[in-house]
Amino acid sequence: MLGGRLRQILTGHIWSHCLLIWLIGCPLFLGKAFLGKAAMAQPGFVANYDEGRVPEYRLPAILDQETSQADDFPAAWKVRREEIRHAFANQMYGTAPDSPYQLVCERFESGDSCSGKALRQQFRVTLSTEAGRHTIDLLVFTPKRANKPVPGFLGLSFYGNHTVVPDEQVAITQSWCRASADKGVENHRATADGRGTSQSRWPVEMIIETGMGVATAYCGDIDPDYDDDFRNGVHALFPDHRPSAEQPHRWGTIAAWSWGLSRLLDCLQNDVAEFDGDRVVVIGHSRLGKTALWTAANDVRFAGAISNNSGCGGAALSRRAFGETVGRINHSFPHWFSPNFKQYNLNEDQLPIDQHQLVALLAPRPVYVASASDDRWADPRGEFLSAKLGGEIYGRWGFSGLELDQLPDPDRASVGRVSYHLRQGKHDINAWDWQHYLHFAQQLAAP
Numbered sequence: 001m002l003g004g005r006l007r008q009i010l011t012g013h014i015w016s017h018c019l020l021i022w023l024i025g026c027p028l029f030l031g032k033a034f035l036g037k038a039a040m041a042q043p044g045f046v047a048n049y050d051e052g053r054v055p056e057y058r059l060p061a062i063l064d065q066e067t068s069q070a071d072d073f074p075a076a077w078k079v080r081r082e083e084i085r086h087a088f089a090n091q092m093y094g095t096a097p098d099s100p101y102q103l104v105c106e107r108f109e110s111g112d113s114c115s116g117k118a119l120r121q122q123f124r125v126t127l128s129t130e131a132g133r134h135t136i137d138l139l140v141f142t143p144k145r146a147n148k149p150v151p152g153f154l155g156l157s158f159y160g161n162h163t164v165v166p167d168e169q170v171a172i173t174q175s176w177c178r179a180s181a182d183k184g185v186e187n188h189r190a191t192a193d194g195r196g197t198s199q200s201r202w203p204v205e206m207i208i209e210t211g212m213g214v215a216t217a218y219c220g221d222i223d224p225d226y227d228d229d230f231r232n233g234v235h236a237l238f239p240d241h242r243p244s245a246e247q248p249h250r251w252g253t254i255a256a257w258s259w260g261l262s263r264l265l266d267c268l269q270n271d272v273a274e275f276d277g278d279r280v281v282v283i284g285h286s287r288l289g290k291t292a293l294w295t296a297a298n299d300v301r302f303a304g305a306i307s308n309n310s311g312c313g314g315a316a317l318s319r320r321a322f323g324e325t326v327g328r329i330n331h332s333f334p335h336w337f338s339p340n341f342k343q344y345n346l347n348e349d350q351l352p353i354d355q356h357q358l359v360a361l362l363a364p365r366p367v368y369v370a371s372a373s374d375d376r377w378a379d380p381r382g383e384f385l386s387a388k389l390g391g392e393i394y395g396r397w398g399f400s401g402l403e404l405d406q407l408p409d410p411d412r413a414s415v416g417r418v419s420y421h422l423r424q425g426k427h428d429i430n431a432w433d434w435q436h437y438l439h440f441a442q443q444l445a446a447p
Ligand code: GCU
Pocket: 285, 286, 287, 288, 309, 310, 311, 312, 324, 329, 332, 377
């Protein structure tokens, strides 16, 4: 069962031998407790960065025999797609609730931005259930010269709307923020010192100049990014749906962020006349890149997805266990995934799914996976392989998959229906990445 991983451990350093003994001994003492399994992955963790020590693995097939031989492929794929999506939901990200809620999207501010080139609008999205109310602020920029609704991007930020542009009119989030002096966070609260501190990640003017729009919200407005046992953020709206030992398949924070992105799309589709809600690409960097892929996999209203440096739990193949691993991510961020995902700590071979299938769930919509050369923690090769293998299915709709046979040299982008690039440099999203995303998004231009 642990074949590939055991081999890897046996060829490792001395600590690995201790880990092996511990691994064999532990299950005797730990019952089925998920926390026990999470802890198993952590002590002595050293990331593998050696291709020679990537375990042998067999990936689960995207198409089973029945689907691949079906006369009516679209109908068969619909069934198979649901099977795979359910497996991701139940075993990894967790299922979102399907109980009722009310959504109201109200504009509370608007004005000119980008030296008069853009219209800035701010909306307060209020979600209510019997359990309470929750608000998320949505910031939207659209080109002023557009005379019809524009396609565009929707993505979450790490520290709030006010960090995206140095614009005094942008409301500062009241939600909990991760500690960061650079982003002007004091006692986990955002301050005006954070204005514009993430602007290198959000080239709003460049986007506007191509005739597209961009909308963003703060991930912490949807669900604060810390482990509170799934009680705050939008989790609080659905207390009966909280993950627990009895319900280990329910939504973690990434699934909550995804659900929130779908609610923001509701707002773009129904309440923002300047945005064409049928041509929205969901974009995200890192943990929010994992979120972007899962969002588009669940919500087919998204016209496409861009995953920037999303790594483990995003585009990177889990079975490669290169850089960050399933066990490590579950230990460091126990709230991101469902409790069920912890079963796969040091046990990736038993996963019923792998991340190339997540890319396939987007087919035939445009998808872009991007890596950075120094970002080995996110496993660029594993990200590339997901785009390559997941993209193979696009042929069924007459589109080419990824037009690269191997991991490209840095700073070469392959842009098409299935796109990939390896940017030279560190874990980040910058203007170079966006230039290629803008090129990619041209395929959403009105015919
Ligand atoms: C950590 C984490 C990654 C994540 C990243 C981020 O490095 O291990 O999985 O992608 O944070 O979101 O910045």
